[in-house]
Amino acid sequence: MAALLVVAPAGHALAASKKAAAKHAAVTAKSGSAKTGGKSAVAKSTASSHSPVASARGKGVAKLAAATKGRGAARQAVNQKHERQHAVLAGKGAAHVSSKLERSRAERPTTVAATMPGLRMHSVRFEEAGSARLSVGRESAAAEFSSRASSDPLDLKSSVALVIDQDTKEVLLAKNDHAVQPIASLTKLMTGLIMSEAHLPLDEMITISEEDIDTEKNSRSRLSVGTTLSRGELLHLALMSSENRAAHALGRTYPGGLRRFVTLMNARAIMLGMKDTHYVEPTGLSSSNRSSATDLAILVAAAHQDPLLRQLTTSPSYEVAVGDRLLQYNNTNRLVRNPEWNIGLQKTGFINEAGQCLVMQARIAGRKLIMVFLDSTGKLSRIADAERVRHWVETLHTTGSAAAAGAVSLANAS
Known part of the structure; x- marks a missing residue:
């Protein structure tokens, strides 16, 4: 949650801090209930670990998703973060393809040059x-x-x-x-x-x-x-x-x-x-x-x-x-x-x-x-x-x- 505070506007730092504390308390409470909840808590944790969010973003995001499941505001924040990441990746992918295409056109060998040594380029x-x-x-x-x-x-x-x-x-x-x-x-x-x-x-x-x-x-x-x-x-x-x-x-x-x-x-x-x-x-x-x-x-x-x-x-x-x-x-x-x-x-x-x-x-x-x-x-x-x-x-x-x-x-x- 410290990363959220760094990128948040200064006027909202206190609110973000309170939200972080509240989420931390929720995680602690949920963790305690998971330890005493027996088989049902284990089943719930297993189901959460196989969610699309967990499989897409790795172990860290999976834990956050499991801890915040049922809290709409936290899930929305994670979803927004994923959307931003996908947008960045998509932009990089398009840039990569465009760059590769340009390099391909620039580096495309001329067949005549390859088979007729000494070729000088056209006027x-x-x-x-x-x-x-x-x-x-x-x-x-x-x-x-x-x-x-x-x-x-x-x-x-x-x-x-x-x-x-x-x-x-x-x-x-x-x-x-x-x-x-x-x-x-x-x-x-x-x-x-x-x-x-x-x-x-x-x-x-x-x-x-x-x-x-x-x-x-x-x-x-x-x-x-x-x-x-x-x-x-x-x-x-x-x-x-x-x-x-x-x-x-x-x-x-x-x-x-x-x-x-x-x-x-x-x-x-x-x-x-x-x-x-x-x-x-x-x-x-x-x-x-x-x-x-x-x-x-x-x-x-x-x-x-x-x-x-x-x-x-x-x-x-x-x-x-x-x-x-x-x-x-x-x-x-x-x-x-x-x-x-x-x-x-x-x-x-x-x-x-x-x-x-x-x-x-x-x-x-x-x-x-x-x-x-x-x-x-x-x-x-x-x-x-x-x-x-x-x-x-x-x-x-x-x-x-x-x-x-x-x-x-x-x-x-x-």
């Missing part, structure tokens, strides 16, 4: 507050939270964007780059990597079967069941024109079958350090094929090292003979035919859940850049976003060159 980053790991597919946005609402200085139409200097590993631009979402036919870039690294005979003939028909999205294909093409031709169509039956046939006829092929896709992703990536099939028609811009930049860097993938993904067009017909296929990325672009590797993708997607390796203003655009709002907006980034990088180069020239001039003048 531009913009992302929705608290949305580091969003799912931003347009279909899932209704149930979860879309990051398209975030603003950015380039007014990009893609919900997710990432631009990295391939040589210096500097991140020039990042927008929701750790958001994990469906990636559509960008999946085929990993399909192509597995096929190329397997060194299977490209002239081996493969026939399209009923198993290669898309039953998930019911997409169309000009490769009818029974069509026979070489493995090389199917790989070309899968990477250049995003031919789904071609990609599925490549996985289905891989040694060990489709299941082993998908297992190899996921194993390769792990080897590359793509921690946010998971594949369930080789075409990208399934929305369960998911990744982040950070991981896809890693994949583009790896795929760009393969000469066959560079050639097939940037081929403007290709013809294949099917029976007595000659089928013309074109690249799904119109930028490969644009003389203003120097593209080393590219892949497009689209399903409703993923939006319009595009990854590229391109040389801009003397720099080799890796660009990733995901969940863009319109068919041409991913191309427009790439153009915006190109003009922006060229402007930075021009501005930087002018500033450097000015510095040289000042140095010579002095």
